[in-house]
Amino acid sequence: MITIHCRKPGQLNWVVLLVSLFHSFVLSQMAYGHVGSSGVIVQKQAGKYQLLISIKPPDVVPGTASVTVFVEQGRAGIIGARPIYFRSGDKGAPTHDILTPTGTNRYEGDLWLMSSGSSSIEFDIDGPDGKQRVVVPVMAVATALRDMPEGTGFGLAAMGLLLVVMLVTIIGASNADGVVAPGQAPPAKLGRKRVVGMGIGLIAITLILAGWRSWWNSTAEDYRNVQLYRPTPIKASVRIADGQRQLTIRFDTSGYGADRQKRRTLSYILPDHGKLMHAFLVRMPGLDAFAHLHPNRLDTLNYESALPALPGGKYMLFADVVYRSGFAETLTDTVEVPLLKISAEAAAAAKPTDPDDSWLVAEPMGVKANAVNVPHLDNDMVVCGKPGASAKLADGSSMIWMDKSAQILEAGKLYTLKFAVADAQGKATPIEPYLGMGGHAAILRSDGTVYIHLHPVGTYSMAAEGSLVSRIADTARTFHYPNAVHFRDSIDNWLAKLKTLPEVEKNRMLAASMPVMSHPMKTNNMVEFPYAFPRAGHYRIWVQVKRNGQVLTGVFDTQVNDPLL
The missing domain is CATH 2.60.40.10 (Immunoglobulins)
Structure with a gap:
């Protein structure tokens, strides 16, 4: 039996809808810090x-x-x-x-x-x-191309044609009428001069319009090819080495020379929460296997991580990175993970690349849970008079989705997603900092067109905030990057030292690296995430916390519909 403590009457309910976000324009192929949600x-x-x-x-x-x-x-x-x-x-x-x-x-x-x-x-x-x-x-960043409405185009074309006719007429009239003195009859060749003037005017206007059209096309082409954002391409692959599967993520720089829009300062990637890259793997189509990995940097272009005991299949990959400029990107690819049969002893002996790596194999999306120690993926309880859901965690404790405002949520509305942890006896149990924060969450739409890596402070990167705050404090009018090799080596040395520290010291060091981050949890067994689902659909949510030194992952499903107008 899980004990749930409700708020007293009159206490603020942070899950109440705070604001409606209208006009959500979703581009499934765009990714800067997330996928499919630009806010x-x-x-x-x-x-x-x-x-x-x-x-x-x-x-x-x-x-x-x-x-x-x-x-x-x-x-x-x-x-x-x-x-x-x-x-x-x-x-x-x-x-x-x-x-x-x-x-x-x-x-x-x-x-x-x-x-x-x-x-x-x-x-x-x-x-x-x-x-x-x-x-x-x-x-x-520009993420959209806008077409002029057809009616507006026709209207502007008609007005432009009228202006051209009037301008040509004025030029012809001014060329002819000036030769007639007051009180004198027009000469016989007046009409011919007017026609010549109109012809010269038409040629001049045509040349001006041709030059303007060339400039317009050039500007539009520059916008399409240079200004319009495209995520950095990556190539992911899995190989088997020494009886273990190794994931390699390589930045594809093949187009850097010809296309400056693709270029990134890859030597100036910043650690976010103590990791250079946060890589999320989700198996398609059931979203039943999930991993949150932190690959090591082999060199400027290549990152590698040992894969945990995930089932084989096709996976979507989302890799989050932050550059020294504060620009955050989510890089995407698909990768085929081969099935690897190894003994239980070998699986237990396999070590992750990073001690904070975590993974979970759950039921496919939409399947009801009816077995012990299997996550409940649908609404299965009532918490304080509201729909709730629970999930069994790997250590026998439970995670409860608190204060869910309705069984079906609405797109474009801002919610506070609140999750509490209870031990095996149903009592509230405190959680520990995970990567310097109360918890992390990943949200994915069933078709992969919406992805977000959430933190209790919101939908942005702490490293990006720190970089931009330090830049604002800098009095220089322009920023000069340090030596690339020295910068990269200093980051790698800092990360190597971080890995050797005990958990308490590591969290203290992470907190020092994120001084602008201030979002303490109100209750020591709960973690909260502000979020607005950008579009209707079926979503899966992975919530990650740490308890007794172990990273625990709870998984929840929810349906999101368009708001009723």
């Missing part, structure tokens, strides 16, 4: 203020980012916001725009992002509870 959601503490920030960046740059700030705790009077690009820093940024209060403790505004690149939005909060500053990473 940024942040929930964090800043002094006495607890803020929930939602940013919808434009999918065409230049464009406006829609910003919404909820002050969940604290008394704020004025909130200003401004975009700051990594390459220009604070010196090249505009002044703050004041957000408009639109409700109780809610502020909104639109900010222009004028060029592509790694950027952030800096918020200045001022009020009775003091002044605070928060920086939120935002990737300012």
Whole structure:
């Protein structure tokens, strides 16, 4: 029997819908820090203020980012916001725009992002509870091509034709009418001069329009081939070595020479939560096998990780990396994992590449659980009068999805996904920091078109935030990268040292590397994630926490529908 403690009446319910996010434009092939969801959601503490920030960046740059700030705790009077690009820093940024209060403790505004690149939005909060500053990473990249509506095109074409006719007529008239003195009869050749003038005018306008069209086509081609974001290509493969399967992830730089849009500063990858790369493997089509791995860097282009005891099959791969500029990417590929039959002793003796690697084999998506020690994948309980779900964890404890607002969730609505852990006797049991945070989550739509690596602070990277905060503090107008070899070696040495530390010291060192991250859990057996499902569909959620030094993974399914209008 699992004991569930409910809130007292009147206590705030953080799972209540906070805001509707409209106009979700999803591009399944685009990936920058996630796949299929372009918004940024942040929930964090800043002094006495607890803020929930939602940013919808434009999918065409230049464009406006829609910003919404909820002050969940604290008394704020004025909130200003401004975009700051990594390459220009604070010196090249505009002044703050004041957000408009639109409700109780809610502020909104639109900010222009004028060029592509790694950027952030800096918020200045001022009020009775003091002044605070928060920086939120935002990737300012063009992800869409917009076609002009057919009606608008016809209307503009008709207006343009009218203007050309009028301009040609005016040129012809001015060429002819000037030769006639007041009171004199027009000469016989007046009409011919008017026609000649109109012909010259038509030729001049035609040349101008041809040059303008050439410029327009060139600009459109540059946007399509250079500015339009494309994720860095990778090639994943699995080989068998010494009786163990090895996953290799290689950055594909074959197009770097001809296409500058593809280029990345691969020597300047930053560790995020103490790892250079977070690689997630999910078996298709049932989403029944999952692994969260942290490959080692062999050289600038190649990363490698030993595979755990996963079943063979076709897997989707999502690899998260963060560059020194604060730009975060999710790189995607599919990989065939061969079936490897080994003895139980050999499987037990196999060591993961990283002690924080974890994996889980569960039921295929949509199958009801009816066996002991098998995750419950559907709503199977009521928690505080609301639908809930539970999952058995590998150590015999249970994970409970708390405060689920309904059996079927709505796309575009912001929820706080809250999960609690109870021991085998059903009592609340504390969880330990996992990679420097209360927990991690991965969410995947059944067809793979939506993926997100979630943290309690939201949908962005801590390493990206740290990089952009340090850049803002830099007084230089332009940023100069350090020596690539020295930078890469210093990162590798830091990571090697991190792996040798005891867990407590490692978490202390991780916390020191993420000083801007402030999001303590309110209850020591719970972890929360703010998220808005970008589109309708069937989703699987993997929630990862650490207990007694062991990484534990709970798996849950949920259906998301379009909102009722």
